[in-house]
Amino acid sequence: MAKVISSNLGYPRIGKQREWKKALDKFWNGKISEKDLLEETKTVRLEGLRKQKEKEIDLIPVGDFTLYDHVLDTAVMFGVIPERFQTDCTGTSLETYFSIARGTQNAVASEMTKWFNTNYHYIVPEFNESKPSLKENRPLDFYNEAKEELGIEGKPVLLGPITFIKLGKGYEEVEFPTLVEEFLPLYIDVLTELKEAGVKWIQIDEPIFSTALTKEDIVQAEYVYESFAKVIPEVNIIIQTYFESVDSYEKIVNLPAAAIGLDFVHGNSLEQLNKHGFPKDKKLAAGIIDGRNVWRQDLNHQIDLLESIAEIVDKENIIVQPSCSLIHVPVTTESEKALDLVIKEALSFADEKLDEISILARGLERGKESVLLEIRESTNAIEVLNHSDYRQQIVKNPAGSLSTERELVFKERIALQKERLQLPLLPTTTIGSLPQTAEVRRERLKWRKGEITDQAYEEYIKNEIKKWIDIQEEIGLDVLVHGEFERTDMVEYFGEKLNGFLVTQFGWVQSYGSRCVRPPIIFGDVTFDRPMTVKESVYAQSLTQKKVKGMLTGPVTILNWSFVRDDISRFDVLDQIAVALRFEIEELEKNGIKIIQVDEPALREGLPLKSENWDQYLNRAVHAFKLATASVQNSTQIHTHMCYSDFQDIFETISALDADVISIENSRSHGELISTFKENTYDKEIGLGVYDIHSPRVPTKEEIKANVNRALQIIPSSQFWINPDCGLKTRQETETIAALQNMTEAAKELRKAQLADVHTN
Template sequence: MKIIGGSIVTNVKSSNLGYPRIGEQREWKRELEKFWGGDITEEELLQNTKSVRLAGLRKQQERGIDLIPVGDFSLYDHVLDTSVMFGVIPKRFQEDCSRTPLETYFAIARGMENAVASEMTKWFNTNYHYIVPEFNESKPALKENRPLACYKEAKEELGIEGKPVILGPITFIKLGKGYEKEEFPRLVKELLPLYIQVLQELKAAGVTWVQLDEPIFSTKLSESELYQTKHVYETIAEEVPEIDIIIQTYFESISSYEEIVNLPAAAVGLDFVHGDSLELLRQYGFPNDKILAAGIIDGRNVWRQNLNDQLELLESVSQIVDKERLIVQPSCSLLHVPVTTTTEITLDPVIKDALSFADEKLDEIAILVNGLKNGKERITTKIEESINAIEKLNNSKYREQVHQSDSSKLNVDRDLPFKERIAIQKERLRLPLLPTTTIGSLPQTTEVRTQRLNWRRGDITDLEYEHYIKKEIEKWINIQEDIGLDVLVHGEFERTDMVEYFGEKLNGFLVTKSGWVQSYGSRCVKPPIIFGDVSFNKPMTVKESVYAQSLTEKKVKGMLTGPVTILNWSFVRDDISRFDVLDEIAAALRKEIEELERNGVKIIQVDEPALREGLPLKEEKWQEYLDRAVHAFRLATASVDNSTQIHTHMCYSNFQDIFEAISALDADVISIETSRSHGELISAFEENTYEKEIGLGVYDIHSPRVPSIDEIRSNINRALKTIPFNQFWINPDCGLKTRQEAETIAALKNMVEAAKETRESLLAVQTN
C-alpha cells in the first residue's frame, strides 16, 4: 500500500472472466451461418471472426481492465473447444480423414450424414448450452494449445498480456459422460499431464496469470472427488510453480469451502452475487497467502448496480482480506448478458440509464477499483449517478407499487384426476395409436424474417403483414396434412422467439433492439427485461391459432411458453422475489389459456424447457424452487375444462432430478428430448412410474441431417420398451424453427412413416 498525494493507493486489480462472443450486431453469428451455408471459406470465417474477437479484447483494454481474459472466445462452445483441444473426439467423427479439424469440430456439435451429434445440455443453471464431452471412446491427447495461440494473438495484435481462460480439469470431467464413477481417477490421471503441458507452454511464452474455471465447485463433490481435486492442484503447483493460477468458481458459493480455498493456487475466485460467499468468508476466513478474486458485479442480470452498496460490500470483504490481495471482477463470464446499451437508441432514457450490459459492467468494475484504490470520494459522482438511475426507475411510471398477486385466490387443481379426464379427452379428440405431432415452431425462412423486419420498420402495413403470416400458416397446415401428422401446429411464424414474443405482449416487460445473448451454437436470443408488475393485456396467440384451426379438420395445438421458462429466460427485476414475479406471469398466462379455450382450441401446449435449468445448484434449495415452479404451472393451466388437453415440453436436462415435479405439473401430455442424448433420458422412466402421456423426441432437430425411417423406428421401439404404447406420442425432440424447409419435410415424412409402421405392428400383435 502506498500514500500518494494524501490518497490511499493499493495494488487492487480489475479483472474480467469472459466477454460476449457474438459482437455488437451478432457479426459472429452471421459469419458462422455463412460458412455452414457454403458462402464463405474456412479461411474467411477465421479471419472475420478474428475481427470480432479482437474488438472485444480492445474494449476491455480501453476500459483499463488489468486481467483481460483470452481463450474465452469460441466458434461454438468453450466445452467443445476443451474436448477438441484434448482429443476427446468420438470415434464416429474420426473416420473421415478428408474433413479439416474445423469441419470435425462443427460435425461434433451439429452432426453429419452418418453420425449423430454429441449431446447438448444446459451449462449449470443458465440458458447457455454446451456440448457434452464423450470420454468412453478415445484416450485424451493434446492436439493443440489453444490458450497459447489466443494469448499470442492478443499480445501481438493489441499488446495485451492476457489471462488465458481454461475449463478446469475437475469441471471438464464432471460435465462429461461415458464413464463410471469409479473411473474418475483414471480420467484425472490421463488429463492432468495434458493440462500441465498446456500450462508449461504458457509459462514458457511469458504468461503470468491463468484462470482455471471450476464452477463445479459450487455443487457438492464426493470425498473421492475432493481427494482427486487436491491431487490435481497440488500436482499443478508442483509442476508449474511460476504461473499464478486463479481457481475460478461462479453461479453460487462453493460447497466445500475450506477444502477449495486452501488448494495450492495464487488466487480463488468467489461469486459474491449468488449464494452466501460473504458469510462463508466471515465464518471460515481466507488464506493469508492467497488473492481473493471477488465477483461483485452481477454477470447474469442487466440492471445497473448501486455502486455505493457494492463498494460497501467490497469494504466488508476487505475487513477479512486486505485490499492488497483483492481482485474486483464480475460474478461470472459476461457471456450471459448483451454486449452494450449504446445501441439501444429507442429505449426510454429512464430505463436505459438503469441498465448495464457487458461493456457497462466493465465500467462499473473500473469505477469500484478506482474507489478502492483512491478512496470513496474519488467516485462520489459515479455512485450518485448509479443511485439516481435506480431511484428514477423505481419512482417512475415503470415501477408501480409492488403488489401481491391475487393468485392465492385461484385454484391450482384440475376438476378431475388425470385417469378420468384422459378418457374424456380421448373420446373427444379421437386420435390414433401413437399420435404424431411437432413441438410447435416450423421453419422460419429468410423470407419470413425479412417480412417481419419490413413490418417492424413500417415498410409494410399491419394488414399486409397479417396477410403474409396467414399465407405461411395456410401453407404449412397443408404441408402437415400432406405429411400425415395427427395433431398440427400453426407454426409460430409471427414469433421472433418463444419468450421475447410474450415479452412484447405482456404488461411489465420490454424488449431491446440489440440485447442478444448466445444460447447454443449460432443461436442467439433476446431475453426480455421485466421492469414492472406483470399482467395480461390482451389475447396474444388466439388469432393465429383460431385461423389455423379453421383450415383443417385435424386438431391444432395452441402454443404458449410457460411461466417458469418466461421467468428464467428473462432478465428479471431484482428488487422483489422472483417467485412473486413467477406467479404474476402464471396468472397472466392463465387468462390467455382461457381465451384459447373459449375460442375452441382444445389442445394447448405450455412449454417449460427451462424448468430443470432453473434448479438451484445447492440441493437444499431444490424443493422450494420445484414447489413454486409446479404451483405456477398449475396456476396457469388448472382452469381449463376436463376435455381440454394440456401439453408441455422440456428439453436437454437431467430429468431424474425433477421427475416427481414433472408428474406434479399434472400436464396431460409431456414431450421430452431424448434423441440428442441417445435415449439415455429413458432411464428416468425405467426407474419411475409415470401414468400420464408422453412423447420422447425421436429425432434431433439441431442437426441438419435427415434421419432415416429405420433410425426413427429404432428410437420409437427403444422408448416403447419402457413407455406403454397407449401413453406414447411421437414427435421431434424440439421446435423446428431453425431448420430448412426441405430437410424438415423429409424428416417429418420419415417420422410419420416410422410411426405408421410401428402402429401397424402393434395393431397386428393385438389382433393376433
C-alpha cells in the same frame, strides 16, 4: 498505495451486431470459406479485447472466445473426439469440430445440455477408449494473438480438469481418478507452454466447485492443483468458481493457487469468508458485479461490500471482477436508442459492467470519496426507476384465490379427451415452431420498420400458416401446429405482448452454437393486456379438420429466460406471469382450441445448484404451471415440452405438473432418458423426441423406428406420442419435410405392428 487489480472472466462472443453469428451461418450455408470465417470472427474477437483494454481492465481474459462452445473447444484440444466422427469426417479439423456439435448424415451429434443453471448449452464430452492427447494449445494461440495484435498481456482461460471431466459422459464414477491421471499431463503441457511464453496469470474455471462435491472430488482437486503448483510455481493461477458459493469452502480456498475466485452475488460467500477467514498468501478474486442480470448495481452498496471483504483480506490481495463470465448478458446498452431513459439508465450490459468493475477497483484502492460522482450516478439511476410509474403499482398476491387443480384427476379426464379428440394409437405431432426462412425474417423486419402495413404483414403470416397446414396434412401428421411464424423467439414474443416487459433491439446473448436469443427485460408488474396467440391459432384451426395445438411458453421458462427485475421476489414475478398466461389459455379454449401446449423447457435449468433450495423452487414452479393451466375444461388437453436437461432429478415434479401430455428430448441423449421411466412409474401420456432437430441430418425411417421401439419396451403404446425432440424453427424446409415424412411413415408402420400384436394377443 497498493494497486487493486480489476479483472474480467469472459466477454460476449457474438459481437455488437451479432457479427459472429452471421459469419457462422454464412459458413454453414456455404456462402463464405473457412478462411473468411476465421478472419471475420477474429475481427469480432479483437474488438472485444480492445474494448476491455480501453476500459482499463487489468486482467483481460483470452481464450474465452469460441466458434461454438468452450467445453467442445476443450474436448477437441485434448483429442476427445467420438469415434464416429474420427472415421466419418475426412475434411479439416474445423469440419470435425462442427460435426461433433451438429452431426452429419452418418453420425449423430454429441449430446447438448444446459451449462449449470443458465440458458447457455454446452456439448457434452464423450470419454471413450481412445487415449486423449494434446492436439493444440488454444489458450497459447489466443494469448499470442492478443499480445501481437493489441499489446495486451492477456489472462488465458481454461476449463478446469475437474469440471471438464465431471461434465463429460462415458465413464463410471469409480473411473474418475483414472481420467484425471490421463488428462493431468495434458493440462500440465498446456500450462508449461503458457509459462514459457511469459504468461503471468492463468484463469482455470472450476464452476463444478460450486456444486456438492464428493470426498473423491476433493482429493482429486487437491492432487491436480498440487501438481500444477509444482510445475509452474512462477505463474499466478486463479481457481475460478461462479454461479454460487462453494460448499467445501475451507478445502477450496486452501488449494495451492495464487488466487481463488468466489461469487459474492449468489450464495453466501461473505458469510463463509467471515466465518472461516481467507489464506493470507492468496488473492481473493471477488465477483461482486452480477454477470447474469442486466440491472445496474448500487455502487455504494457494492463498495461497502468490498470494504467488508477488506476487513478479512488485505486490499492489495483483492481482485475486483464480475460474478461470472459476461457471455450471459448483451454487449452494450449504447445500441439501445429507443429505450426510455428512465429504464435505460438503470441497465448495465457487458460494457457497462466493465465500467462498474473499474470504478469499484479504483474506489477500493483510493477510497470511496474518489468515486463519489460515479456512485451517485448509479444510485440515482436506480432510485429514479424505483420511484417511477413503472414500479409504483406493485401487484399484491396475484394468484389470489385462483384454483391450481383440475376438476378431474388425469385418469378420468384422459378418457374424455380421447373421446373428444379421436386420435390414433401413437399420434404424431411436432413441438410447435416450423422453419422460419430468410424470407419470413425479412418480411418481419420490413413490418417492424414500417415498410409494409399491419394488414400486409398479417396476410403474409396467414399465407405461411396455410402453406404449412397443407404441408402437415400432406405429410400425415395427426395433431398440427400453426408454425409460430409471427414469433421471433418463444419468450421474446410474449415479452412484447405482456405488460411489464420490454424487448431490446440488440440485447442478444448466445444460447447454443450460433443460436442467439434476445431475452426480454421484466421491469415492472406483469399483467395480461390482450389475447396474444388466439388469432393465429384460430385461423390455423379453420383450415383443417385435424386438431391444431395452441402454443404458449410457460411461466417458469418466461421467468428463467428473461432478465428479471431485482427489486421484488422472483417468485412473485413468477406468479404474475402465470396469472397472465391463465387468461390467455382461457381465451384459446373459448375460441375452440382443444389442445393447448404450455412449454417449460427451462424448468430444469432453473433448479438451484444447492439441493437444499430445490424444494422451494420446484414447489413454486409446479404451483405456477398449474396456476396457468388448471382452469380449462376436463376435455381440453394440456401439453408441455422440456428439452436438454437432466430429468432424473425432477421426475416427481414433471408428474406433479399434471399436464396431460409431456414431450421430452430423448434423441440427443441417445435414449438414456428411457431408463428413468423404467425406474419410475409415469401414468400420463408422453412423447420422447425421436430425432434431433439441432442437427441438419435427416433421420432415416428405420432409425426413428428403433428409437420408438426402445421406448415402447418401457412405456405403453397407449401413452406414447411420436414427435421430434424440439421446435423446428432453425431447420431448413426441405430437411424438415423429409424428416417429418420419415417420422410419420415410421409411426404408421409401428402403429400397424402394435395393432397387429393386440389383435394376435
